[in-house]
Amino acid sequence: MKTNEKRTSIRDIAEKAGVSTSLVSYVLNGKGKEHRVSEEMAEKVLLVAKQLNYHPNMAARSLRTGKTKTLGLIVADISNPFFAKLARRIENIAWEKGYQVIFGSSDESKDKFEKLTSVFIEKQVDGMIVTPPADCHEHIMQFVNRSIPVVMVDRHIDGLPVSSVQVDNMGATYALTSHLLQMGHRKIALLAYDMKLSNIEGRYQGYRKALKNNGIPSSEEIVYSVLFKDFDKTVSEALKKILAQKVDAIVFATNQVATQSLITMSHMKKLPAKLSLVSVDRPEFRLSNIPVMYVEQPLAELGEKALEILFRQIKETKKQVVEQITLHADWKKILSSQDMSDMAEHQAIREAAGSDEF
């Protein structure tokens, strides 16, 4: 194995085997039979290809076929564990189907999102999975206009001819809030995220619906929403305002909001004696003496369903059916941050673990 100067091409194989390049191409693509290439020739070609350690040039192939076997994935932030896991699931499934994935983090910015769309379009991705930031209609339409299949995941944007997969967000916060009400709490705050995002909006609605159904008047003074910009700071400020109002409980709309809130609390000297916390998705941080209850989004299914739809759209180049799917998870399964067995494989579902003793 010596240092080659030039990459070996299909032409090199053709010459060495004494055949035409098309013959080689047919064989290498497994279309030998189909194009009546003799058994012996096929073997010879394959042998030579192996000898020369041939690897196809995808750029050339893509140029010719118009397909890249590459998928684009735009998430808000790949270093957020929620998206990291989603990405990993998607990467794995795609891999099995012979596709690679290019990632990009939008940081919830429509400008960054736009730049990402440009890059992905230029890279000729065969399909896109996106968690769209607010106000990015037009950029998503860039894909649609070029008939690049897109599936929105986690959130969706109305009025676009684009498929989407999301969870029943309203159900999640409805279950969590109801649970708090059942525990006897009455003054329940909501600490949300960008309300422009469909999933957050849904979680807000679930929270309100639960209150309404139980005859509790909802007060806008204990509902806060924060943005991606200055996230840590604004979460901390909102939290402090909420705590100042002596609430019984807080509903965190996302694990990121919950995490940052817990970190903030860990710096405080005093915390309300009785305060219940619930969150959508497990916070990454936990306080030693305040348990956080949470429901978990079916992350794997989210990715699987999205890819299923995407691959279907990639196949069917003709009529594109827009599918809007809402996964209905069992939000009754409320987990607790103090119950540590859920970390292993998320199987254990105990209600309130008291296993603080060692």
Next chain:
Amino acid sequence: MKTNEKRTSIRDIAEKAGVSTSLVSYVLNGKGKEHRVSEEMAEKVLLVAKQLNYHPNMAARSLRTGKTKTLGLIVADISNPFFAKLARRIENIAWEKGYQVIFGSSDESKDKFEKLTSVFIEKQVDGMIVTPPADCHEHIMQFVNRSIPVVMVDRHIDGLPVSSVQVDNMGATYALTSHLLQMGHRKIALLAYDMKLSNIEGRYQGYRKALKNNGIPSSEEIVYSVLFKDFDKTVSEALKKILAQKVDAIVFATNQVATQSLITMSHMKKLPAKLSLVSVDRPEFRLSNIPVMYVEQPLAELGEKALEILFRQIKETKKQVVEQITLHADWKKILSSQDMSDMAEHQAIREAAGSDEF
């Protein structure tokens, strides 16, 4: 903005502007002046390009130029926060330089690694950053043979003409172990990871050196190493064997090992009254009443340095200087899992936080 059937190419622009494709190409690549294209023509071309919403076809460009503006990154597991953060840092820097990154997780398997190398070679990446699993000499050489620049990060493999960036692993565990000794501990166990990996090997050496320097005989009975396969289970088993030997303290060689150990402990009814835990990198999980002390690898610098070298190699197509860089971090900065302020921005370095009161 209507639904176009065909992607607009440089030829479309040329026709609409009434010029040749080469003229368009020159202008679009900013080589207008250089090739004495008139000001007015340049403007006209740019206008038409904008009107037609032109995006270059990277496949064609790559085929022609042999460059893809794409970097490959192979890590052990992208859903491991350590690698996720590394990836994000790398993605960001690459992005600023106009490069995209394709990720792949090897799961520490040389077979998966091999498949990934194939894919990346076929995708014609301009450069690679890899955290090599054990025994993958030959596959890394695939890149070298094709003169694709590679930089190994986090770990390195001896005897290869390949640059690498790593931290002073020996120093990390030396500092941690010394700290434990200073606290009066004598029976200190090591729970390591695959010893074939250079970084883990280094951490083992640091542990031994610290013991030796303090005149403590090192016993192989309290040194365990686990592999990626059946990770959770083997860590738990090793941990139990260690605890059965009544050790004073445990050194965890990686955050993953530490995390899994803590999870295991959280299921135990009884734990030794006095047990000190130290780890390289912060564990993702924390027990409420046992603090874990840890040092942190300079993650950002690791990525930055690796990319710096990689880009240098991409530039210099001629003589390739092999650089083996070891980052010497300040391992004296020992953090504690109970000190929560480190989560915010990793600035605070307090020794032993007692802020358990609320």
Next chain:
DNA sequence: GCGAATAGCTTAAACGTTTAAGCAAGTAGT
């Protein structure tokens, strides 16, 4: 044993770029 079918290959165009080389004017130098 003659036309038709078939088996087994090759030819050549095309995908969208980049880029070296060339060409026809106009301008400058002497």
Next chain:
DNA sequence: ACTACTTGCTTAAACGTTTAAGCTATTCGC
């Protein structure tokens, strides 16, 4: 007024594939 640049463009080849179409023997049907 002739040569020599300069300006502003164009021509055409090349990158490595894929794939429709074509070509030549051989075999088949009868």
